[in-house]
Amino acid sequence: MDDARSDLLTVIAGIGGVLVFASVVGWALARRYSPQGESSAIENLNDRIRAWWVMTLALALAFLGGHVGVIALFALCSFAALREFMTLTNATRADHNTLAAAFFIVLPVQFWLVWIKWYGLYSIFIPVYVFLLLPIISALAGETRNYLIRIAEMQWALMICVFCVSHVPALLNLNIPAGRGVLLIAFLVIVVQLSDVLQYVWGKLIGRHKIAPKLSPSKTVEGFIGGSLSATLIGTALWWMTPFTPLQAAGMSLLITMMGFAGGLVMSAIKRDRGVKDWGHSIAGHGGFIDRLDSVLFAAPIFFHVTRYFWKLG
Amino acid sequence: MAIQGMRSGLAQFSGRAITFFARAVTAVRPVWQGLDPGQVRQRIYFANHASHGDFILIWAVLPPRQQQATRPVAGADYWQKGRLRSFIGQDVFNALLIQRNNGQTTTGPVDLMAEALDAGASLIVFPEGTRNQTDEALLPLKSGLYHLARQRPQVDLVPVWIENLNRVLPKGALIPVPLMCKVIFGAALHVAPDEAKDDFLNRARAALLSLKPQPEAT
Incomplete structure (x- = not known):
């Protein structure tokens, strides 16, 4: 077994250990405070932990499946996220062909480009080509009401749910030692998701000052600082799974947690605008796919480009 | 006999495949507002109609035991055209097919539906009569619903709002x-003994419209 493989198994075992611990705590809390399921907070916590098991299992299988597994998993996430996003847009009957093209042409092509490692095209396909070509389809339908709003929303949906999501598997294309691409994805996902969880935990423990009460009442200054610092510390401690030195890993972790926080805030603003609490209902306790992915979405492209630039890779 | 068995096996498989596909596309989710999904009762589900997939979504979210007993009422002109459609309509979903003339239902269909109810089936009906292509949320309801409710007043009339399938x-x-689609089931209603036709139809229409999700004011 090579280095990268054994590191990957170590990481998976480590996450498994954290989840076992979380499950035991959740079980003990439920036994003590919510034996009949009367505390919705504890029930929600346990729903979330169960969903984490499923998500971890899906990720672990994808990682062990290598390139194909990771691209397939994130293409499916992208599909689910795009479906949630498009549902909340103003797209009408006149945009039917545009939507069909977004789901059945743009999305598969983007992930295929990542698959064949055509960096020059997958980094501009949606921002340039789709941006210019897609509105033509809607224009041909002849419906001008809300036209600008409709095409802007659809482009936004594609940027967030397809372009940004595709930058997670694109990390596999970076020119780092063989087998380490998967670990880079694991690093990103672990730091970003831990940061979300730890911000929530710190916020619950010592949170006093709300950052953006209108957007996201649960986000507090204390939670934000405590969560991002502790996630950065954990990210630094995980430097061995990345091509970074400990100091570089610390900088990268800080960058990831900042972008992740921004992602959560921006996607919340969209939900509030549209008057919904969650993007969907597919993941028990969490909401929709975008609710779980919002921070990853924002962190992935920046993490990808900074890594590519500073380590002169790919 | 063997061919019959194969056909019904194929029908059952097709039913699963169609509902799986419907779920994959729409992630459809039932919302029970004033109706207990576990309670097994004979019902007439009446829903808004925007697409040929409407009854499939309702069917897909019903509890399995109720699926078997629930028959969609559909237009014969569409569901008898071609072998595939008539296989899906009759073998897979056991649809009660109604002859339409100019979208107006005659008195015959109500008797057919009452017969199916007497045989123990629940029904899915679309009282707008035709698929709604307008910007109106809901077309006026046809009187067939009233006549059916009069003929079998003991059966629960359940309003069902199908959200987003028209898109x-x-x-x-x-x-x-x-x-993503939602199928929202409301509380059952019944026709009152002295209720006039228009009053009942207005009440049924209002019950259906009240299920339509409004963007939450924040």
Whole structure:
């Protein structure tokens, strides 16, 4: 077994250990405070932990499946996220062909480009080509009401749910030692998701000052600082799974947690605008796919480009 | 006999495949507002109609035991055209097919539906009479619903709002677009003994419209 493989198994075992611990705590809390399921907070916590098991299992299988597994998993996430996003847009009957093209042409092509490692095209396909070509389809339908709003929303949906999501598997294309691409994805996902969880935990423990009460009442200054610092510390401690030195890993972790926080805030603003609490209902306790992915979405492209630039890779 | 068995096996498989596909495209989710899904009762589900997939979504979210006993009422002109459609309509979903003339239902169909109810089936009906292509949320309801309710007053009339399917598969479109759908079941109603036709139809229409999700004011 090579280095990268054994590191990957170590990481998976480590996450498994954290989840076992979380499950035991959740079980003990439920036994003590919510034996009949009367505390919705504890029930929600346990729903979330169960969903984490499923998500971890899906990720672990994808990682062990290598390139194909990771691209397939994130293409499916992208599909689910795009479906949630498009549902909340103003797209009408006149945009039917545009939507069909977004789901059945743009999305598969983007992930295929990542698959064949055509960096020059997958980094501009949606921002340039789709941006210019897609509105033509809607224009041909002849419906001008809300036209600008409709095409802007659809482009936004594609940027967030397809372009940004595709930058997670694109990390596999970076020119780092063989087998380490998967670990880079694991690093990103672990730091970003831990940061979300730890911000929530710190916020619950010592949170006093709300950052953006209108957007996201649960986000507090204390939670934000405590969560991002502790996630950065954990990210630094995980430097061995990345091509970074400990100091570089610390900088990268800080960058990831900042972008992740921004992602959560921006996607919340969209939900509030549209008057919904969650993007969907597919993941028990969490909401929709975008609710779980919002921070990853924002962190992935920046993490990808900074890594590519500073380590002169790919 | 063997051919019959194969046909019904194929029908059952097709039913599963169609509902799986419907779920994959729409992630459809039932919302029970004033109706207990576990309670097994004979019902007439009446829903808004925007697409040929409407009854499939309702069927897909019903508890399995109720699926078997629930028959969609559909237009014979569409569901008898071609072997595939008539297989899906009659073998897979056991649809009660109604002859339509100019979208107006005659008195015959109500008797057919009453017969099916007497045989123990629940029904899915679309009282707008035709698929709604307008910007109106809901067309006026046809009187057939009233006559059926009069003939079998003991059966629960359940309003069902199908949200978003008109965007997934608008009339005339061939490819469904993946958007999330909800099927919202409201509290059952019954026709009052002295209720006039128009009063009842207005009440039923209002019950259906009240299920339509409004963007939450924040």
